[in-house]
Amino acid sequence: MKANKILLLIVAVIVVTLIVPNYCRAQTTSTDSDGDGLSNDIENQLGTDPHNVDTDGDGFPDGVEVKTGYNPLSPIKYDRNVKRSVEVNLSTQQMDYFFNGVKIGTMLVSTGRPSAPTPTGEFKFLRKVPVKTYRTITGGSYPNAKWNLLFESKHGLYLHGAYWHNDFGIRPRSGGCVNLSEKDAAQMYKYLSVGDKITIYGQTPKGKLKIASQPSS
Numbered sequence: 001m002k003a004n005k006i007l008l009l010i011v012a013v014i015v016v017t018l019i020v021p022n023y024c025r026a027q028t029t030s031t032d033s034d035g036d037g038l039s040n041d042i043e044n045q046l047g048t049d050p051h052n053v054d055t056d057g058d059g060f061p062d063g064v065e066v067k068t069g070y071n072p073l074s075p076i077k078y079d080r081n082v083k084r085s086v087e088v089n090l091s092t093q094q095m096d097y098f099f100n101g102v103k104i105g106t107m108l109v110s111t112g113r114p115s116a117p118t119p120t121g122e123f124k125f126l127r128k129v130p131v132k133t134y135r136t137i138t139g140g141s142y143p144n145a146k147w148n149l150l151f152e153s154k155h156g157l158y159l160h161g162a163y164w165h166n167d168f169g170i171r172p173r174s175g176g177c178v179n180l181s182e183k184d185a186a187q188m189y190k191y192l193s194v195g196d197k198i199t200i201y202g203q204t205p206k207g208k209l210k211i212a213s214q215p216s217s
């Protein structure tokens with residue numbers, strides 16, 4: 001009986017010391033004290049004030065500035081002098097985007113199918129084209145594709161919205177471009193500038209991912 005009580009006490013101590021602090025930590029990493037759309041954790045990494053919606057006082061909230069690629073630490077309006085980049089992971093069919101080296105979020109993508117894989121390496125965005133028609137090798141076409149960012153001119157590869165499927169984070173199916181949902185493409189079109197870097201790494205999956213990717217934010 002006494003041994004049972006001691007065992008219970010040990011279990012209780014383990015629960016309190018291990019599980020409770022982890023739970024609290026999980027809660028705090030996503031806390032957004034000033035409600036500007038950026039977590040305290042990200043604000044601490046960026047150097048913005050987690051308790052002030054508009055750190056630089058230019059009239060635009062920190063979250064809006066960061067998610068559209070503007071400097072939240074500059075009182076000059078429309079200052080885009082920051083480092084923006086994206087990293088595409090072919091293996092997971094996900095794309096992370098970074099602001100001054102801090103990861104801000106993740107989007108689901110669909111890259112080139114195994115017969116026309118998206119090339120790995122480092123590229124720069126070369127041109128922004130709001131609306132474009134894509135032609136398929138079988139003679140079909142997808143007109144009015146929105147929010148296109150050219151990153152490789154030899155084969156004409158773009159990061160762009162694709163309204164004709166919903167396989168983002170599920171399987172590679174483009175002709176080499178990086179497909180996003182139109183909503184995500186619209187955000188990236190605002191966020192990125194010509195000259196920003198795109199890094200592509202990993203391996204093109206042979207078909208559907210065993211476990212479909214989920215966006216982390």
Ligand SMILES: [Ca+2]
Pocket residue numbers: 032033034035036037038039040043050
């Ligand atoms: Ca915040």
Ligand SMILES: [Ca+2]
Pocket residue numbers: 054055056057058059060061062065072
């Ligand atoms: Ca601001």
